[in-house]
Amino acid sequence: MFHYRNHISLLLITLLLSACDDPVPSTSVSNSELQAKIRVTKTSSHTATVTTSLKAIISTGSEDVELDGDDHLLVSIDSELENLFTENSGGLFENTSNISTSLFELKPRQDHDHLFEFFSFDHNPEYFTILENINDNSKFFISMIRQQDTNILDSEVSLPTPFEISSPTYGETISRSQVFALNWSNTSTDNMELHIEGTCNSTETDNEIVNDTFNIGNDVGFVSFLIGNNVLILPNRLENSRCNLNLHLRRIQTGTVVTNFGSGGLAEGIQQRTISIISVP
Secondary structure: OOOHHHHOHHHOOOOOOOOOOOOEEHHHOOHHHEEEEEEEEEOOOOOEEEEEEEEEEEOOEEEEEEOOOOOEEEEEEOOOOHHHHOOOOOHHHHOHHHHHOOEEEOEEOOOOOOOOOOOOOOOOOOEEEEEOOOOOOOEEEEEEEOOOOOOEEEEEEEOOOOOOEEEOOOOOEEEOOOOEEEEEOOOOOOEEEEEEEEEEOOOOOOOEEEEEEEEEEEOOOEEEEOEOOOEOOOOHHHOOOOEEEEEEEEEEEEOEOOOOOOOOEEEEEEEEEEEEEEEEO
């Protein structure tokens, strides 16, 4: 049994509670009711963001869950949580250096926090940490330390094969009347998604936010489509506008949510690459 109070209480910091729409306090939710959504997104050669949100699945529906009391979310890198305190023997203090570089607490995400991933789970609150010096072979173990129930240890996420966008080039101007071709390296067996977001000049406002999601499906190294037709269909007022668009291409590999999250959930490891283009009529 992992003894939270004896081993890691000194490693935890006081959490700042994010503004929220009446979420349920975690100490009032049992493990059987909890659902977790976990995402590890690597966007550069060394940086990854771990994001987790919780819901309570109850007879009347679902509610967002906010950590309270002594409930905490942690991520350990390349080692299950309990193993951090037993590997290399010698006990806790002899292993402090390894723990300090392998164990991190997820904090509430605030509106001003800049994440290196674009999309969130749209739950309130979300909990996250940004990790540096992460390699593509790293494994991530997400655990929930509980005050009034059994600790939920070691949901696991691995990253898919990395890739790079080969075309178009950054800042390229592309006409919406022509088929758009997006190409990338290192095909895999994982699912691919494309998220498009940006702004377009509008006749009603200076800049209007636009976004769309396109499930590419099987990874064959390229996809072709028409912006403004079958992807990012623009309203009439924007048809003749100039748009500055960010293309977030994502390779997704499914992870494992442990069964102690009694209402299940979703875990994903994601390689994300982004390129910006200019879209014109």
